[in-house]
Amino acid sequence: MNYAIIPVAAVHYGIISFGALIAVLFMVIVFLASRYKRCPSNKILVVYGKVGVGQSANCIHGGGAFIWPLIQDYAYIRLTPMTIAIPLQNALSMQNIRINVPSTFTVGISTDPEVMTSAAERLLHLTPREIEEMAKEIIFGQLRLTVASLTIEQINQDRESFLESIRKNVSPELNKIGLFLINVNITDITDGSGYIDSIGKKAAAEAINQAKVDVAEQDKLGAIGESEATRAKEIRVAENVADSQKGQKTAEADRRIIVHQQEAQAVNGENKAQADIADSNAELAVKQAAALQRGEVARREAAVEIQKAQYRAEAERLRAEEVIRQEIEKTKVEIAAEAQAEKTRREARGEADAILLKYQAEAEGIRKVLESKAAGYLNLVKGCNGDVKSAATLLMTEKIEQIVQLQVEAIRNIKIDKITVWDSAGGGSKDGGTSTANFLAGLIKSLPPLHDVAGMAGIDLPEYLGEIAAAKPPAKPQIKAKPAPVESEGA
Helix, strand or coil: CHHHHHHHHHHHHHHHHHHHHHHHHHHHHHHHHHHEEECCCCEEEEEEECCCCCCCEEEECCCEEECCCCCEEEEEEECCCEEEEEEEEEEECCCCCEEEEEEEEEEEECCCHHHHHHHHHHCCCCCHHHHHHHHHHHHHHHHHHHHHCCCHHHHHHCHHHHHHHHHHHHHHHHHCCCEEEEEEEECCCEECCCHHHHHHHHHHHHHHHHHHHHHHHHHHHHHHHHHHHHHHHHHHHHHHHHHHCCCCCCCHHHHHHHHHHHHHHHHHHHHHHHHHHHHHHHHHHHHHHHHHHHHHHHHHHHHHHHHHHHHHHHHHHHHHHHHHHHHHHHHHHHHHHHHHHHHHHHHHHHHHHHHHHHHHHHHHHHHHHHHHHHHHHHHHHHHCCCCHHHHHHHHHHHCHHHHHHHHHHHHHCCCCCEEEECCCCCCCCCCCCCHHHHHHHHHHHCCCCHHHHHHHCCCCCCHHHCCCCCCCCCCCCCCCCCCCCEEEECC
16 A cells, blocks of 8 residues: 555656746746837837946837846837927028028937937936927027028028028037937028018019010010011902902003002001001110119119118127127126125135134133133142232242342433532541432432332231331431532433
């Protein structure tokens, strides 16, 4: 029993494995089929990503391509033509006359390989509206350039050459972005100065005058033909009459008379025909003169209108040049003023920044000095065991040298032109000093002692700096006689 069951299980396992293999193969085929993209006839298939060395995209028109997952992607560009209205106004021609050239351009995506690549690089994922705006800017510029290179006569009379010039200038620029020019339609060409109307009037006047001359020429030929026909008819009638009377011998005289009459009538008819021809020639000459007069008048009027149009065009050109020059000068002045204002603002800003930095630096220095002094004073007070008075005394002691120096400077800088000392008799005092010496000693003693200076500051100097001796009462001078004055010069 066991040997019979094992082969059945193996068969079932093999069937399941074969079914799974078929399912996997089917999924692979479906996946590969989903990655193969076909290109319709009205579109371009753009495959981008890793498409080849030196290529930004692979453009396909018709057919299809396999899109590798992860490393490639695709998009479509429509080949539907676009109609763009170009209402060109006030375009300047070669004659400096501004004209209006309303036109309609039909453009589309090109299927040329190089142009298709440009379209894939510049127009992919853009909307038709965005593509039309881009093409409109190019067409406007090239159409103005074409009009500026031609005269009014070349633009208005030879439309085929004008359209060919437009195609020659517009097509290469459109090809640069992947477009090509399908058709150009110029609806009507007008100008504000009336120059084109003057050209039309001139051509119409010339055509009318030529038609009048042709009519007069045909009238002349008709009159001459009619006169010749009448003469031939009369001659023929005379010949027939003469032939019918040749057999009549009895009427020879009558025949001759009739012949003479017929001859006379023929001569009269010929003279009449010649008179009619002369009248016709006279009328023709009159009509020709009148037509020539009207043609000359029309030609001169047309010339006057052309000169007026040229004068207006030249005036407009000069006015435009003056306006442009004034606008340029105005712009220069504005730019210079703005530059000067910006320079002034920047200089003021720089000066303000410099002043601010200066004051900030000074404030920072003062703060550092005060912090250092405060720290020094704090350490000094701590060194004096918290006795602030002792600390102040020490600080005052450090300043004694400066105070003494200031006292010396105060005496030294005193300018005394002349000192007169009245010395007493004997020229001396009890202690053996002269009056002059006593005067100078008293002058020096008039300066405040160090203890007094410290006392003014509210500080008691330590005892090791000495004490002020008690002042002795001055001895009363004994004046015996009035000696001669002793003068001492000092500076």
